[in-house]
Amino acid sequence: MSTPLDKLRIDKDTLFTESPRRRRFWLIAIPLLALLVIIVAYGLRNRGVTVETTAVATVYPTQGFTVLNASGYLVAQRKAAVASKITGRLEWLGVEEGSRVTAGQVLARLENQDLAATLEQARAARHNAEALVEQAKAEQDDAERAFRRQSELIAQGIVARADYDLAEARHRRAVAGVRAASAQVNSTAAAIRGAETAYEYSRIRAPFNGVVLTKNADVGDIITPLGAAATSKSAVVTLADLSSLQVEADVSESSLSQVSTGQPCEVTLDALPGVRLRGVVHTIVPTADRTKASVMVKVRFLEPDPRMLPEMSAKVAFLSRQASADDQKPRRAVLAAAVIGNGKDAAVLVIKDGRARRQPVSVGQKLGDLVVVEGVANGVQLVLRPLDKVKDGTRVVVKDR
Numbered sequence: 001m002s003t004p005l006d007k008l009r010i011d012k013d014t015l016f017t018e019s020p021r022r023r024r025f026w027l028i029a030i031p032l033l034a035l036l037v038i039i040v041a042y043g044l045r046n047r048g049v050t051v052e053t054t055a056v057a058t059v060y061p062t063q064g065f066t067v068l069n070a071s072g073y074l075v076a077q078r079k080a081a082v083a084s085k086i087t088g089r090l091e092w093l094g095v096e097e098g099s100r101v102t103a104g105q106v107l108a109r110l111e112n113q114d115l116a117a118t119l120e121q122a123r124a125a126r127h128n129a130e131a132l133v134e135q136a137k138a139e140q141d142d143a144e145r146a147f148r149r150q151s152e153l154i155a156q157g158i159v160a161r162a163d164y165d166l167a168e169a170r171h172r173r174a175v176a177g178v179r180a181a182s183a184q185v186n187s188t189a190a191a192i193r194g195a196e197t198a199y200e201y202s203r204i205r206a207p208f209n210g211v212v213l214t215k216n217a218d219v220g221d222i223i224t225p226l227g228a229a230a231t232s233k234s235a236v237v238t239l240a241d242l243s244s245l246q247v248e249a250d251v252s253e254s255s256l257s258q259v260s261t262g263q264p265c266e267v268t269l270d271a272l273p274g275v276r277l278r279g280v281v282h283t284i285v286p287t288a289d290r291t292k293a294s295v296m297v298k299v300r301f302l303e304p305d306p307r308m309l310p311e312m313s314a315k316v317a318f319l320s321r322q323a324s325a326d327d328q329k330p331r332r333a334v335l336a337a338a339v340i341g342n343g344k345d346a347a348v349l350v351i352k353d354g355r356a357r358r359q360p361v362s363v364g365q366k367l368g369d370l371v372v373v374e375g376v377a378n379g380v381q382l383v384l385r386p387l388d389k390v391k392d393g394t395r396v397v398v399k400d401r
Contacts, residue, residue, distance in 0.1 A: 050397045052384040053351060056376050059333040060276065061326070062266050064367040068258045068318040070297070072249030074269075076310045077298075078208060078241035081216075083234050084110060086201045087224040090217055095237060097215055101206040108236045110223060112202035119195035126188035133181040140174035147171040210241040213310065240310055245301065246282060247314045250294040259284065264322040265299050268315045269308065276328050278302045281318070333370040338382045339363060348376060349383035351396060356383050358392035 088110030095107050150167035153159040217223060217233040224234060247267055251259055265279040282300035289295070299316055301308075338348055339361070346363045349356040364372030376382075381398075383390055390396065 049390055049394055050399050051356075051386070051390060052399050053381045054335045054338050054384040056332055056334050056373070056378050056380045056382065057370075058330045058378055059367055059370055059372070060266075060328060060330055061365070061367065062276075062317060062319060062323045062328065063370075064365070065320045066266075066317040067320050068251070068255050070249040070251050070316045070318070072247045072297075072299075072314055072316060074245050074308055074310055074312045074314055075248045076240035076242065076244050077246055078210070078244040079213075079310075080207055080239050081235035082107060082204060082207065082237050082239050083225060084201060084204050084223050084236070085225060086110070086198065087222065088112070088202060090219050090221045090223050090233075090236065093215070093217070093219055093236070095212045095215070097212055099212045101210060101212065101239065103206055103208050105206045106203050107206055107212075108204040108217075110202040110204070112199055115195070115199040115202055119192070119199050122188060122191040122195040126185065126192055129181065129184040129188045133178065133185055136174065136177040136181040140171075140178050143167070143171040143174035204236055206239060208239075208241055209243075210239045212237050213240050214238040242306075242308065242310075243304065245304065245308055245310065247279070247299040247301075247316055249297050249299060249314070249316045250289070250292060251297050253288060253293050253295060256284075256295050259297055259318055264319045266317045266319060266323055266328075267299060267301070268317075270313050270315075271309075272305065272307060274330075275305065277305060278323060278328075279316075331364070331367075331372045332374065332376065332378060333367060333372045334376075334382060335369055335384060336366065336371045337369075337385045339371060339373070340386055346373075348373070349386050349390060349392070350376065351381045351383060351398070354395055354397075356386070356390050356392065356394045356396050 090108060091111045092109040093107070095101060101107060147167045147170070150159060150164045154161065154164040215237050217236045221233050223236060259281060261281050261284060263281040265281060267277040267279050269275065269277075279299045279301045282298045285296040285298065287295070297316075334348065339346055340349070341347055342363070347358050347360045350359045351357075359376055361373045361375040364374065366372075383396065
C-alpha cells in the first residue's frame, strides 16, 4: 500500500530530460537577459548626478551696504503748460517735441494785427500829446511875459487893475495848460505800455530753460486761456526743465525709518543699463498714501545724465554710506554655496559638455549671499552646493526648476 509521500517523489528521468525546442529557448534567452542587464547598468552609470545650478553674475559693491530698495519714476519738478493770456488764432509755431528752448524765447505767435494797430494808435496819441505840451509851454511863456509887463506897469500906475488881473488869469491858465498837456503825455505813455503788453501777450515765450515735451496745438487753432470752446486749445506746448528731474519713489511706511533727508542713494534706470547715478534724498513728502500705505521720497541727482527723460522708470538703492568711485565698478560674483575650498584652493565646478569641470578662482569680498570671484566668465553655469559625489569630470544632469 502506497503512502501520500510516495506520490511526491521526483522523477529524475523526467527532470533532466528536455525537449530540443526548450533547450534552444534558454540558450537564446539567457544571453539576451544578460545583455539587457549590462545595458541598464551602463545607462544608470552614465546618466549622471542631478545637480542644481547657478550662474556667474555682475554685481556692484554698493549692494553690500544697501539698506533699502525702492522703485519710482523720473519727474520734472519744474514743468509748465505754456499758454497765452489772450484769445487768438495761432499764426506761427516755432518748436516741436524735443526742442530745447531758453528762457524768454518766442515759442509761438498769435494773430496780432489788431493789437499792432492799437499800439500804433497809442504811439500816435503820445506824439500828439507831446506836441500839445510844446504848444502849452509856448502859451505859458507868452502869458508869463505879458503878466510880468503888467506887474511892472501896475506898480507905476500906468495900467488899470483890470488889465493886470486879466494878464494874471491868463498866466495861470497857461501854467495849468502845461500841467494838463504833461498829464496827457503820461496818459498816452500808459496807454502805450498797455498796448505793448497786449501785443506781447500774442507772443508765447518760454518761462524757463527747458525741453518741449508735447505739442498741444497747431497753426490755425484757436488758443484761449479757458479752453471753453470744443475746438479751442488752452496750452500750446508742455515744457519741462530737465535739470530739475528727480526720482519720486514710494517707500512703504514700515521701511520709512531707514530713510532720512540727505541720505546717499544710487539710482539705476531701465533705459540706461549699466549706468549707476549718485543721488541724495532731497525730501520726504510729509503725507502718506493710504491706498498703498507708502510715503513719497524725492531723490535728487548729484551728477545728472543728459539722456534722462521725464517718466522713465527708476530703481533707487538707499545706502548706509556714500559710494566711492571704486564702489561703482562692476564685479563678478557667485553664490557662496557654489564655491568649494578656500584661499588658494578655492574653486568652482563649471558645467561643460554635460560634465563638471573644476575651475580655480580667486575669492574676494562677500556681498550678502554672494561672493566676488575672479577667474571665471559672466554667465557661466556652475554647480550649486556640490556634493561629495560631484567631482572634476563627473557627468551631471541639471535639475529641473
